[in-house]
Amino acid sequence: MLDKQFHLDQTQVEEFRERGFAVLRGFYSEDFTNYLQHTMGKILERPTDKYQSGFNRLAFDMYDGDEKLISLLTCEEFRTSMSRLTGRGMFFAQALSFELRKLKDKGFPWHIGTQSFGYQRADDYGCTIWAPLAPIDSAGQRGGMAYVPKNVISGNFMYSDVDPASFRLLKEHVDAKDDITLEEFVQLRDGPLNDPAMKRLLDYFSVEDDFEIGDALIFDKNVIHRSVLLEDGPIDTRMAFVMRFFDSESTYDRNRAHDLEVPRTHFSYAGPTAFHLEVADEDGALLSGSPIFAGQDYRSLQ
Numbered sequence: 001m002l003d004k005q006f007h008l009d010q011t012q013v014e015e016f017r018e019r020g021f022a023v024l025r026g027f028y029s030e031d032f033t034n035y036l037q038h039t040m041g042k043i044l045e046r047p048t049d050k051y052q053s054g055f056n057r058l059a060f061d062m063y064d065g066d067e068k069l070i071s072l073l074t075c076e077e078f079r080t081s082m083s084r085l086t087g088r089g090m091f092f093a094q095a096l097s098f099e100l101r102k103l104k105d106k107g108f109p110w111h112i113g114t115q116s117f118g119y120q121r122a123d124d125y126g127c128t129i130w131a132p133l134a135p136i137d138s139a140g141q142r143g144g145m146a147y148v149p150k151n152v153i154s155g156n157f158m159y160s161d162v163d164p165a166s167f168r169l170l171k172e173h174v175d176a177k178d179d180i181t182l183e184e185f186v187q188l189r190d191g192p193l194n195d196p197a198m199k200r201l202l203d204y205f206s207v208e209d210d211f212e213i214g215d216a217l218i219f220d221k222n223v224i225h226r227s228v229l230l231e232d233g234p235i236d237t238r239m240a241f242v243m244r245f246f247d248s249e250s251t252y253d254r255n256r257a258h259d260l261e262v263p264r265t266h267f268s269y270a271g272p273t274a275f276h277l278e279v280a281d282e283d284g285a286l287l288s289g290s291p292i293f294a295g296q297d298y299r300s301l302q
Helices: 010-019 030-042 067-073 076-086 158-174 182-194 198-207 254-259 261-267
Strands: 021-024 057-059 090-101 126-132 145-147 216-220 226-228 237-247
Touching: 010 076, 021 237, 030 067, 030 237, 067 076, 076 090, 076 237, 145 216, 158 182, 158 254, 182 198, 182 261, 254 261
Parallel strands: none
Antiparallel strands: 021 216, 057 090, 090 237, 126 216, 126 237, 145 226
């Protein structure tokens, strides 16, 4: 499932460790990307969650048990590459996808993985592999992502401080029966990274790369990133295939996971996934030992 010509060099490893992201040129094989292109569109659905409304269609928990994905995860070159890049024993959590329409869908503003890593401790390690299924010309039609080196500005403070405080404020307002609107809560969630001064910093230091089909971007969970509008040009829609991984030693943060349900319950909207509730129940439980992964040894990359 990896391209036979792909080779990870030490410069990429060092870049990833320092900046938190690295572009992997020619990573996926043509066979694998063709498979994704022919099957993904049948799985994507309209957003139900306020935080995903910037996309045309999306899906979480994709390709569970899929033979092609299992072949990728059990590929020795893939496992070796992940080990070299992260220096850790990683565990596959879930696959997802997002679709943008030309000139219509703005995607996510500057953000970190509140949803995708909202079940593990703030200081537990997690990373993502993102791969567009259309070519990205950063000087032309664009439609990819922008990301900020973590050695310039790290998103760690969002996990450790801002996210917990935002959910605490919402819960205390709900318990006190004080009025708080969904728009106000969205501003609490998105505002800290999209305040004009912070946005100016992030925009200034951000990186936006070109991608061909088969290229991928790996970035750790402290890399602040955003979607880039698909502008006018020949491509009408852009899908991307995404995989999330966590360190196999990560443990369950029950409070953080259940905080994600507070706005959904209070404002009565459905979330895109229940993974954060299903992966464990007891606070501090080892995530890789979850019963939902029973019989799925391919998820462990060790």
